[in-house]
Amino acid sequence: MKLLAxxxxxxxxxxxxxxLILSMLLPGILIYIIYSVMGSAMAPSAETYAFxxxxxxxxAAVETIGEAVSLNEGWTVEFAAPEDVDAARAEVESGDxxxxxxxxxxxxxxxxxxxxxxxxxxxxxxxxSAFATLAGTVLDAYARSFTLTMTxxxxxxxxxxxxxxxxxxxxxxxxxxxxxxxxTLESVAGEKExxxxxxxxxxxxxxxxxxxxxxxxxxxxxxxxxASSFLGVALGMPQLMGVSIDIAVSGxxxxxxxxxxxxxxxxxxxxxxxxxxxxxxxxSVKEASGYTSVVMILVMVLSxxxxxxxxxxxxxxxxxxxxxxxxxxxxxxGNMVIWQCVVAFALNIVYAAxxxxxxxxxxxxxxxxxxx
Numbered sequence: 001m002k003l004l005a006x007x008x009x010x011x012x013x014x015x016x017x018x019x020l021i022l023s024m025l026l027p028g029i030l031i032y033i034i035y036s037v038m039g040s041a042m043a044p045s046a047e048t049y050a051f052x053x054x055x056x057x058x059x060a061a062v063e064t065i066g067e068a069v070s071l072n073e074g075w076t077v078e079f080a081a082p083e084d085v086d087a088a089r090a091e092v093e094s095g096d097x098x099x100x101x102x103x104x105x106x107x108x109x110x111x112x113x114x115x116x117x118x119x120x121x122x123x124x125x126x127x128x129s130a131f132a133t134l135a136g137t138v139l140d141a142y143a144r145s146f147t148l149t150m151t152x153x154x155x156x157x158x159x160x161x162x163x164x165x166x167x168x169x170x171x172x173x174x175x176x177x178x179x180x181x182x183x184t185l186e187s188v189a190g191e192k193e194x195x196x197x198x199x200x201x202x203x204x205x206x207x208x209x210x211x212x213x214x215x216x217x218x219x220x221x222x223x224x225x226x227a228s229s230f231l232g233v234a235l236g237m238p239q240l241m242g243v244s245i246d247i248a249v250s251g252x253x254x255x256x257x258x259x260x261x262x263x264x265x266x267x268x269x270x271x272x273x274x275x276x277x278x279x280x281x282x283x284s285v286k287e288a289s290g291y292t293s294v295v296m297i298l299v300m301v302l303s304x305x306x307x308x309x310x311x312x313x314x315x316x317x318x319x320x321x322x323x324x325x326x327x328x329x330x331x332x333x334g335n336m337v338i339w340q341c342v343v344a345f346a347l348n349i350v351y352a353a354x355x356x357x358x359x360x361x362x363x364x365x366x367x368x369x370x371x372x
Contacts, residue, residue: 029232048074049098051131054088055079057103059117061139065101068138069131077131092120093153098131112145122153169328172264173303173321177296179225180271184218188279189288211360215276215352219269226264256331259341263324266348270320271299273355280362317343320351 051069055062062079069077082088082100091097100120107115117139121132132150139148191200200210275292282288302322317323323344330336 029228049076049127049130051075051077051098051127053077053079053098053131054082054085054091054100055103056082056085056088056101057105057107059103059107061103061107061117062101065135065138068134072134089120092122092128095122095125095128098125098128099135101135107146110146115146116149117146118149118151120151120153124153167304168332169325170300170303172328173267173325174300176222176226176264176268177271177299179228180218180222180268181275181292181296183221184272184275185279185288185292186285187214187218187276189282189285190279192282193284207360207363208357210363211276211356215269215273215356215359218276219272219352222268222272223265226268253336255338256336259336259338260328260331262345263328263341266345267321267324269352270348270355273352273359276359277355277362280359318347320348324348 066077066079069075077098085100085102088097088100092100098121100118102118102120104110104114104116107117119132119135119139121128123129123132132152136148136150205213274295278291278295279288282291299321302319303325305322316326317340323340327337327341327344330340
């Protein structure tokens, strides 16, 4: 009962402050705006396209791509078999053809047994880039049991797209951290200044209950910000990819979006507990704010390192926050690894529980609580 009373106190503090509620909703709005702006900058403008696509080999995927094209108003596609594949490549490079699809012999029958496909396009051509975005998404969703090679005669845009996909999880972490910081910073330090913490400590409430009474409601409140960030990702991805919502969903998949959501949820209590520890060690909100800024820089460095450091192995699943960022980057770039997502989720929850235990220990220390 004492734990419930402590949790009710924290919930009341949050829901009576409209500014804190707004700080929880802003991340999703900002992420959606950023995704939309990035998508507008990367994707070709909305135009009417008549795609001329060469197809070497046979696959039912061609029909699926044709259906996906028809979902976009004003878009049509004409598939033709090339007399010479090399000549077709040259036409794509020069802009005389939209793209070239090459399927290995017996492609559909050999899925999972060495089947290969190649999509040749030129991203400097708006029409070719639009088709490649749509076809690449459809092929990735059509079957993940074959090797797809994307050959772009203009490499720069493809690299830019991968870089942005690497940076987006970093932005999610930054926004979520800011949301957690706005509600957690004064959770202990503020009560130290007001003298209300001493009143709670002299009661018979266990230190573990007090720690849980702080972290659990604050984590639940911060999940509003996390859900807002997830909605920003889910609604903004079609803008970034330059395709309709149903195609974007099929490209990343329900499981991909679910994993992104779970990964965001996993590091919310971890961040809340980390800020709560800083707040517990501080004697004032101002001091806690200074220390938290240092922690935020550390988290930002961990979050962005995977975007610029190549060759990072599976060991990153053991590093808090970085594991979730690394897994989310894989999902957004179409390389989701289920075991990394699951392990990252579980470890972040374990790390958060350890930090809550440490907070309970700190609350029992008179030197930390009262400077004695």
